[in-house]
Amino acid sequence: EVQLLESGGGLVKTGGSLRLSCAASGFTFSTHSMNWVRQAPGKGLEWVSSITSSPTYIYYADSVKGRFTISRDNAKNSLYLQMDSLRAEDTAVYYCARGGSGSYPDDFDYWGQGTLVAVSS
Amino acid sequence: SYVLTQPPSVSVAPGETARITCGGNNIGSKSVHWSQQKPGQAPVLVISYDGNRPSGIPERFSGSNSGNTATLTISRVEAGDEADYYCQVWDSSFNQVVFGGGTKLTVL
Numbered sequence: 186e187v188q189l190l191e192s193g194g195g196l197v198k199t200g201g202s203l204r205l206s207c208a209a210s211g212f213t214f215s216t217h218s219m220n221w222v223r224q225a226p227g228k229g230l231e232w233v234s235s236i237t238s239s240p241t242y243i244y245y246a247d248s249v250k251g252r253f254t255i256s257r258d259n260a261k262n263s264l265y266l267q268m269d270s271l272r273a274e275d276t277a278v279y280y281c282a283r284g285g286s287g288s289y290p291d292d293f294d295y296w297g298q299g300t301l302v303a304v305s306s
Numbered sequence: 307s308y309v310l311t312q313p314p315s316v317s318v319a320p321g322e323t324a325r326i327t328c329g330g331n332n333i334g335s336k337s338v339h340w341s342q343q344k345p346g347q348a349p350v351l352v353i354s355y356d357g358n359r360p361s362g363i364p365e366r367f368s369g370s371n372s373g374n375t376a377t378l379t380i381s382r383v384e385a386g387d388e389a390d391y392y393c394q395v396w397d398s399s400f401n402q403v404v405f406g407g408g409t410k411l412t413v414l
Contacts, residue, residue: 220403222349230341230349230392232403244401247307280348289396290403292339292354299348 194300207264207281215259218284223277235290308397310406328393338376
């Protein structure tokens with residue numbers, strides 16, 4: 186059974202940093218691209234970042250480019266999101282989602298339950 | 307950047323057919339994926355690559371994509387289908403994943 190378990194969320198001050206983790210199990214992690222998607226309270230889904238399996242390609246939304254860094258450790262079956270210079274508008278539930286094996290993000294076929302990040306002054 | 311437009315809400319009676327649209331410039335040239343999100347839960351993929359149903363998704367869910375509009379069709383709607391639905395594409399021009407704004411399906 187595919188499982189994705191996010192952790193690392195919490196309350197942080199504006200300008201602070203936070204590192205999210207996503208522990209994957211139930212599939213061959215190293216052959217899938219992985220993604221972060223967020224959802225602000227009462228709002229829709231917003232893509233944050235994606236990383237291919239190798240990881241050969243990394244992609245970011247304009248809203249986080251230069252502030253967030255996605256990475257993965259295939260030996261540990263884990264995905265990460267380093268978030269720096271956090272702003273109030275980064276407040277959201279952050280989901281980890283599994284992608285396919287291609288060179289760009291395709292369908293997100295499994296999602297974790299999410300971890301809440303709250304940024305406050 | 308690429309924009310996907312969904313109606314904010316769609317209402318349908320039980321047993322009827324719900325159609326949720328996703329508009330985008332020449333979206334027919336892209337692969338469209340649809341996810342369902344029920345309150346307090348993580349999204350679930352219901353349609354991939356325009357019209358493919360993942361394992362476990364009922365045959366009542368189908369998708370199509372042509373021209374400037376992609377459509378998620380839910381036949382014989384049930385109360386349990388009430389949820390928010392999001393379309394998603396890959397914009398290769400800007401190397402970004404784009405989500406539609408979401409459509410709230412209400413079962414009357």
